[in-house]
């Protein structure tokens with residue numbers, strides 16, 4: 001069954017947000033105004049045949065297309081990247097590619113074969129007692145990306161997943177979550193999260209850890225009953241006496257969420 005909206009966006013019911021429930025209602029009743037605004041700004045006409053999405057494991061062959069999607073999305077509109085106007089960043093590209101070989105990253109693909117959403121995950125193993133921590137910021141010379149890596153290092157200094165879950169030897173780290181702007185608001189990020197949880201159940205990983213820099217990704221996890229285990233409000237993150245990261249509301253905090261997965 002397809003739904004014709006006033007601005008030519010045709011969506012099959014399989015693609016409607018799970019909580020929409022009733023389909024035959026005005027667009028404004030089921031989608032908040034921001035959805036309409038974003039779609040109108042992008043002058044989007046989503047062809048109905050594009051709407052059947054499949055969810056698959058990302059392989060090394062997908063690397064280039066994944067990076068192309070991320071350059072159009074995450075690099076520009078992840079709240080910290082947007083605030084800093086990150087621009088070109090080879091080091092972020094490398095960071096994104098790094099965990100693909102772990103085999104636990106997932107993509108949403110439309111029926112034209114285009115990747116329209118990704119969740120890049122990595123497997124993090126417990127460090128040996130004598131391992132020296134490597135600072136992420138020391139690995140980049142990109143001035144703006146370094147600011148974000150410094151935030152990650154700061155959070156790492158304040159919060160350790162292995163302290164919270166002392167019995168685990170490894171966990172799944174949700175590193176990069178991004179959905180094509182045309183496809184946002186329809187629960188695709190949640191489906192990608194579900195695929196990751198399925199992988200964890202099949203491979204006996206117990207803890208899923210995600211650091212959310214965005215209110216929207218935090219909403220995805222809240223809706224899936226993840227637990228917030230750490231929060232740093234951006235306005236309380238001060239470097240050399242200054243606030244360095246002030247993304248636009250509603251993105252007010254970096255928050256870590258976890259979920260314990262039973263097999």
Ligand SMILES: CC(C)(COP(=O)(O)OP(=O)(O)OC[C@H]1O[C@@H](n2cnc3c(N)ncnc32)[C@H](O)[C@@H]1OP(=O)(O)O)[C@@H](O)C(=O)NCCC(=O)NCCS
Pocket residue numbers: 034035038073074077078079177178179180181183184185186187188189190211212213214215216217219220
């Ligand atoms: C975060 C992101 C992956 C969510 O994907 P999604 O498939 O749209 O997720 P959902 O459909 O569950 O929507 C999540 C929240 O996004 C917001 N949202 C919904 N539609 C939106 C749209 N068209 N544009 C912007 N935000 C929207 C809503 O707050 C929604 O929460 P709600 O269901 O309580 O209203 C996506 O917004 C994105 O790619 N953002 C840019 C990259 C980024 O910031 N990644 C996360 C970094 S940690």
